[in-house]
Amino acid sequence: MELTLPGLDPTSDRPVFKQIADHLREAIERKDLAPGAKVPSEATLMTHYGVARMTVRSALQLLQGEGLTVAEHGRGVFVRSRPPVRRLASDRFARRHRDRGKAAFIAETEEAGGKPSVDSIQISEADASSDVAKRLGLTTRDKVLVRSRRYLINGHPVETAVSYLPAAIAGGTRIAEPDTGPGGIYARLEEMGYRLDHFDEEIKARMPLREEVKALRLAPGTPVFHLVRTAFAEDGMAVEVCDTVMSSDAYVLSYQLPAR
Amino acid sequence: MELTLPGLDPTSDRPVFKQIADHLREAIERKDLAPGAKVPSEATLMTHYGVARMTVRSALQLLQGEGLTVAEHGRGVFVRSRPPVRRLASDRFARRHRDRGKAAFIAETEEAGGKPSVDSIQISEADASSDVAKRLGLTTRDKVLVRSRRYLINGHPVETAVSYLPAAIAGGTRIAEPDTGPGGIYARLEEMGYRLDHFDEEIKARMPLREEVKALRLAPGTPVFHLVRTAFAEDGMAVEVCDTVMSSDAYVLSYQLPAR
DNA sequence: ATCCCAGACTCGTCTAGAGGAGTCAAGTGC
DNA sequence: GCACTTGACTCCTCTAGACGAGTCTGGGAT
Numbered sequence A, B: 001m002e003l004t005l006p007g008l009d010p011t012s013d014r015p016v017f018k019q020i021a022d023h024l025r026e027a028i029e030r031k032d033l034a035p036g037a038k039v040p041s042e043a044t045l046m047t048h049y050g051v052a053r054m055t056v057r058s059a060l061q062l063l064q065g066e067g068l069t070v071a072e073h074g075r076g077v078f079v080r081s082r083p084p085v086r087r088l089a090s091d092r093f094a095r096r097h098r099d100r101g102k103a104a105f106i107a108e109t110e111e112a113g114g115k116p117s118v119d120s121i122q123i124s125e126a127d128a129s130s131d132v133a134k135r136l137g138l139t140t141r142d143k144v145l146v147r148s149r150r151y152l153i154n155g156h157p158v159e160t161a162v163s164y165l166p167a168a169i170a171g172g173t174r175i176a177e178p179d180t181g182p183g184g185i186y187a188r189l190e191e192m193g194y195r196l197d198h199f200d201e202e203i204k205a206r207m208p209l210r211e212e213v214k215a216l217r218l219a220p221g222t223p224v225f226h227l228v229r230t231a232f233a234e235d236g237m238a239v240e241v242c243d244t245v246m247s248s249d250a251y252v253l254s255y256q257l258p259a260r
Numbered sequence C: 001a002t003c004c005c006a007g008a009c010t011c012g013t014c015t016a017g018a019g020g021a022g023t024c025a026a027g028t029g030c
Numbered sequence D: 001g002c003a004c005t006t007g008a009c010t011c012c013t014c015t016a017g018a019c020g021a022g023t024c025t026g027g028g029a030t
Helices: A016-028 A042-047 A053-065 A104-111 A130-136 A186-189 A209-217 B016-029 B042-049 B053-065 B104-111 B131-137 B184-191 B208-214
Strands: A068-070 A074-081 A086-088 A116-127 A142-152 A157-164 A196-206 A224-233 A236-246 A251-258 B071-072 B076-079 B084-088 B116-127 B143-153 B155-168 B195-204 B224-233 B238-247 B251-258
Touching: A016 A042, A016 B224, A042 A053, A053 A068, A053 B053, A086 A104, A104 A116, A130 A224, A130 A236, A142 B104, A157 A209, A186 A196, A186 A224, A186 A236, A196 B053, A224 A251, A251 B251, B016 B042, B016 B053, B042 B053, B053 B071, B084 B104, B104 B116, B131 B155, B131 B238, B143 B195, B155 B208, B184 B195, B184 B224, B224 B251
Parallel strands: A086 A251, B084 B251
Antiparallel strands: A068 A074, A116 A142, A142 A157, A157 A236, A196 A224, A196 B251, A224 A236, A251 B195, B071 B076, B116 B143, B143 B155, B155 B238, B195 B224, B224 B238
């Protein structure tokens, strides 16, 4: 497969680096540059277009910012190949799944043929932040149990999560242990008599913070989903808030809405 | 408010432009640079840090890519102030809302005190793409009615949407008119006997394509939600697929999941 | 008082270099 | 045969300029 790029249009008032980016972007969209393929090197593009190094780099930077390419130091620039995505169905926390004795993440990942793992588990107790307090119906003077962890598939991190539970409920229970046991937090809550009724999920999309780029090993130009889930017991009380950040190219979220 | 930036750390092996970006990012996070505030000019930063123009620009570019700042040609670089967001509740298509005679978007926006409008309405008939055909249970030889439009709040575009309906159902009806009448597409479908049962929504987050940046007037570093909704009638038939792209900083999506 | 324009200041694009560091493969020496 | 060195190739960081174009303000002409 020979890649041929058009020349520059000197009559256009579109900046040169954008024109170059356009050519490459089109080649990627046409699959002339397939996912994983190597983009022509900076030197090649310089001579092809007869422009300075920085001009070519600006073009490549643009594509990287759009999430279309990744640069690998010493190797080249490559068309990004999207990892297989995980679909999160809206029944993922249904009791029938939980009853099988596995936490939602573990069960789903194995079903999809991946190797799930969890690391960086940290547990502490702290004052509720004002946002968490509001969601849990507490005050900022109330203590909450904070469980943070990172989820990985086949060794690659895809999601970080921090759960907040009223310390009055979860303190001293197995929920405060690193291993929460079969079925995870939600199974423990139900055993303790907090029968779960429903979850509220709030979803934002944004560019990641620096820590998130590191924790999720995100390529430049990858946005994240920021999802805050609140679990409600049957008596209407909020029993958990889970704040998760997910790599957007590892997930498709899926929900069912009633029409009536 | 006087902004004071630290000097460079010559012992650090972190590149200079990243150090400069760090300083500015921290100032923004600390609110020393409040939303809407002007970031020191390139010239100022050059002399403060004693570096070349391109180095300063790289730092600013980084922040822009993170969605933290916007540059305005001739005026300066400013800390981005987020527009008020619209919350999309999971009952937004419930019949009780539709019965009030307004389409979901119009009703919701007015309720929030904004001025909704719709433009760029285009209607055509075409062969179903393979994706749309699959979702609607058709073949690629079947015709679909294609309705595309753009939604604006207070004159600012926030969302583009393209609906696909089987031409066999919607062709020649009011759904094929620019003005679909009170309650919108879904009200017409119900009048025609397709009582709606539920919707499936699939959500991705990604960086926008070039056209999307233009259509939604997106600032650099703003990801989009890409949402595909399929409407199902009570007999289980898919009657509409709606493909929408939304500016991520205009929306928070909100869903309710059952726990049982 | 008003209008217009020049100049200062801003960011945008581009050039033409430099040295650094990671990757890979071919060739060298053992 | 194996380990190591070397060099070519890659992207990364940074310098020091040039010109262009949008914005704003103050001063001069009307």
